Structures are given as C-alpha cells and as structure tokens.
Amino acid sequence: MTDFHMALRALVRAWLPIGMAVMATGVGAASPGLPVNAIQASPLAQSVTGPAPAAVPAVQAVANVQSEAPMTSAVKARWDHIAAELRCLVCQNESLASSNAELAVDLRREVRGLIEQGQSDADIRTFLVRRYGDFVLYKPEVKPVTWLLWFGPFVLLLGALAVALRLMRRSPAAPEPLTDSERERARQLLES
Amino acid sequence: MSAPTLVKPAGQRMPRWVFVPLALFLGMVAFLAVGLQRNPQEIPSPLIGRPAPAFELPMVGGAGVFSAEQFKGQLTLVNLWATWCAGCKEEHPILMALSRQPGLNMVGINYKELQASELAGQDPQSAEAVQKATARSQAWLQKQGQAFGVNLLDMDGRVGMDFGVYGLPETYLVDREGVVRFKHAGALTPDVVQQKLLPLLRGVD
Numbered sequence: 001m002t003d004f005h006m007a008l009r010a011l012v013r014a015w016l017p018i019g020m021a022v023m024a025t026g027v028g029a030a031s032p033g034l035p036v037n038a039i040q041a042s043p044l045a046q047s048v049t050g051p052a053p054a055a056v057p058a059v060q061a062v063a064n065v066q067s068e069a070p071m072t073s074a075v076k077a078r079w080d081h082i083a084a085e086l087r088c089l090v091c092q093n094e095s096l097a098s099s100n101a102e103l104a105v106d107l108r109r110e111v112r113g114l115i116e117q118g119q120s121d122a123d124i125r126t127f128l129v130r131r132y133g134d135f136v137l138y139k140p141e142v143k144p145v146t147w148l149l150w151f152g153p154f155v156l157l158l159g160a161l162a163v164a165l166r167l168m169r170r171s172p173a174a175p176e177p178l179t180d181s182e183r184e185r186a187r188q189l190l191e192s
Numbered sequence: 193m194s195a196p197t198l199v200k201p202a203g204q205r206m207p208r209w210v211f212v213p214l215a216l217f218l219g220m221v222a223f224l225a226v227g228l229q230r231n232p233q234e235i236p237s238p239l240i241g242r243p244a245p246a247f248e249l250p251m252v253g254g255a256g257v258f259s260a261e262q263f264k265g266q267l268t269l270v271n272l273w274a275t276w277c278a279g280c281k282e283e284h285p286i287l288m289a290l291s292r293q294p295g296l297n298m299v300g301i302n303y304k305e306l307q308a309s310e311l312a313g314q315d316p317q318s319a320e321a322v323q324k325a326t327a328r329s330q331a332w333l334q335k336q337g338q339a340f341g342v343n344l345l346d347m348d349g350r351v352g353m354d355f356g357v358y359g360l361p362e363t364y365l366v367d368r369e370g371v372v373r374f375k376h377a378g379a380l381t382p383d384v385v386q387q388k389l390l391p392l393l394r395g396v397d
Contacts, residue, residue, distance in 0.1 A: 089235065089358035090358055090359060092232070102304075102307060102308055103349075103357075103358055103359075105308065106349050106353060107353070110353065129238065130238060131238070131239075131245075131353060131354060131355070131356040132235065132238070132356045132358065133235055133236055133237065133238040133356070134238075135235050135236075156216070160213075163209065163212075
C-alpha cells in the first residue's frame with residue numbers, strides 16, 4: 001500500500017468521528033426543543049449579551065406600568081433565553097438583548113409584555129417574524145427553504161468522506177507489461 | 193533464472209468524478225456572486241401580499257380617527273415619517289409629486305414624533321405629548337408641503353411595529369382590498385418611483 005493510501009486512510013479515520021460529532025451538534029442546534037439551547041440562560045451568556053431591560057434607565061414612557069417594575073426571575077429566565085436569539089434590525093449585528101437602538105428598546109418592551117402574558121417562545125417568534133421576516137431570528141427556522149443552509153455542510157462532509165473511502169478501497173489497476181526494448185533497458189540498468 | 197519481471201505503473205485516465213468538487217465550488221462561487229450584490233440592509237417585508245395590519249389611529253388635529261378598514265376601496269400610499277427624520281425631508285418633494293397622481297390616496301403616519309429621549313418618562317399618549325406632537329407635525333407639513341390627505345399620529349410606535357418598521361422613512365402601497373403590495377425602506381428616490389412604484393400603480397389599476 002502506498003504512502004498516499006496510508007495517509008488518506010489515517011485522515012479518514014480521524015475525520016469520521018469528528019464528522020459524526022459535528023453532525024450531532026448540528027442536529028442539536030437545529031432542534032429548538034433541546035435543553036442544550038437553554039445554554040443562553042447561563043451567567044456567562046448573560047455577561048455577553050448585556051443587562052436586561054430592567055437595568056435600562058427608565059427614560060422610556062410606558063403606557064403599561066407593569067413594565068417598569070423589575071422582572072420576576074421566571075420572566076427573566078425566559079427573557080434571557082429568547083432575547084439573545086433575536087436580532088436588532090437597526091444595528092443588525094447586535095442582538096435584541098444588547099442593542100441600544102430605540103426600536104430595540106420598544107421591541108424589548110413588547111417581548112417582555114408577551115412573556116408576561118404567558119405567550120410561548122414560539123408565539124413570540126411568530127409575532128416578530130410576521131412583522132419583520134425571518135431575518136429577525138438569529139437561528140433561522142428549519143424549513144424546506146433553509147434545509148440547504150442547515151444540512152448542506154454535513155451532506156458535503158459525508159459526500160467527501162464517501163469519495164475518500166471509495167478512493168482508498170479501489171485496488172490499483174494492473175500495470176501493463178513492459179515492451180521488449182523496455183525490458184532490455186531495465187536489464188542493462190540492473191546488471192550494470 | 194529468468195529476468196525479474198519489471199512493470200511500470202499504468203497511466204491512469206482521470207476519472208470523471210474528480211470534477212465534482214470543482215463543480216460544487218463553482219456552484220458556491222455563483223451563490224456568493226449573487227449574494228454579494230445584494231444590500232444586506234434591505235430586509236424583505238413579510239407583509240407583501242398580506243393584508244395591512246389592523247389599526248386605528250387619531251388624525252392629527254383631532255379631526256377624527258382612521259382605521260385600516262378604510263384602506264378598502266381605494267389605492268393608498270402609506271408613508272411613515274417624522275419631523276426628526278432627515279430622509280423624510282429629502283423625499284417629501286417626491287411625495288408631493290405623488291400626491292398629484294389621480295386616484296392615489298396619501299396617508300401619512302407620523303411615527304413616534306416625540307422620541308424616548310424627549311418624552312423623558314412621560315406617557316406618549318398624554319394630552320400634553322399629543323399636543324406637542326400635533327403642533328410639530330402640522331408646522332412641518334405647512335412648511336414642506338401638504339402631501340398627505342390623511343395624517344395620523346402613532347405616538348408610541350405600536351402601529352409602526354405592526355408594519356414592521358425598522359427605520360424612517362418607509363413607504364407602503366396598499367391596494368383596494370387592503371393588501372400590501374409594495375414596501376420601500378428608506379427615502380424614496382426618482383429611480384424607485386419610476387422603476388418600481390409607477391409600474392405597480394398602473395398594474396393595479
């Protein structure tokens with residue numbers, strides 16, 4: 001077996017478990033129901049995404065007095081979970097949780113109101129997507145239009161692995177026999 | 193003893209599947225080429241083809257109330273604007289020109305005329321706030337031109353939010369069934385009017 005084949009086999013053997021792990025993570029990220037997606041609520045995530053609306057100075061006029069009071073811990077937990085997944089449409093690289101744009105402040109108030117009314121995360125996402133489109137979600141929904149986005153990389157990875165394995169397994173073609181003059185020359189070289 | 197048989201490796205033709213990764217790469221290049229030419233700030237509106245959001249807003253100057261139901265039966269251009277918006281001032285001459293189009297109803301929604309920093313904790317729906325916003329709105333239109341047949345006050349921005357507003361100005365075209373047919377985010381330009389809006393106006397009629 002040539003060096004090339006050995007190297008390729010080693011590479012495939014190394015990447016197969018990595019590919020599996022990546023695929024499993026991808027499936028986990030794609031399914032919104034998995035607890036792993038609640039990692040957003042961890043203290044680390046909070047420090048990254050910034051203070052909750054209750055900490056924003058109360059210069060906002062609110063028709064709903066309820067929103068001025070600090071959030072209960074249950075509401076806050078839900079808030080942390082969902083707000084980091086939402087994009088601020090004005091400062092499009094910031095999440096709704098951390099942006100200071102006025103629209104973000106308004107939307108935060110709106111989302112908080114929805115949480116306090118008992119609407120589910122899915123309801124809140126629907127509320128926003130109906131008005132702003134899919135772009136408002138950092139994690140695009142897994143639907144036929146986005147299948148290529150979600151699964152494309154893994155399909156490519158598996159395809160590449162399949163090609164590599166097939167390449168490995170193929171036995172080299174039988175070499176052609178030498179012509180007489182070539183054999184004569186080889187004999188001369190060997191006996192010299 | 194016979195001479196050892198020596199062989200040379202056979203020349204191998206490149207199998208056709210070798211070109212598959214290249215083809216995939218070229219496919220990705222095509223995607224990038226199209227994608228990079230698009231403007232990421234332009235967010236396609238999910239409202240297009242759907243009925244305009246239901247709302248009811250007071251008309252500036254207290255002449256009554258306007259509801260989304262009144263979109264039915266007429267062709268309407270809805271413009272979200274405010275006196276603090278520079279782009280609104282720029283595009284106003286175009287709105288004036290459009291207001292002279294026969295059969296086109298012009299509805300202006302003055303979105304959050306009093307911004308959060310100005311309100312400083314005050315309720316945007318309070319009489320004082322509404323009065324201040326009304327005065328500013330009327331003064332501005334007096335100066336820039338009365339482009340709107342109907343001018344509405346969206347003090348807390350809730351109606352704007354239902355329309356999916358994320359910056360001012362924004363312009364929508366609502367047809368006779370109350371369905372949103374067109375949205376433009378940002379100031380209207382002659383190009384946009386010529387190439388996108390006017391053809392629609394002709395088509396809808």
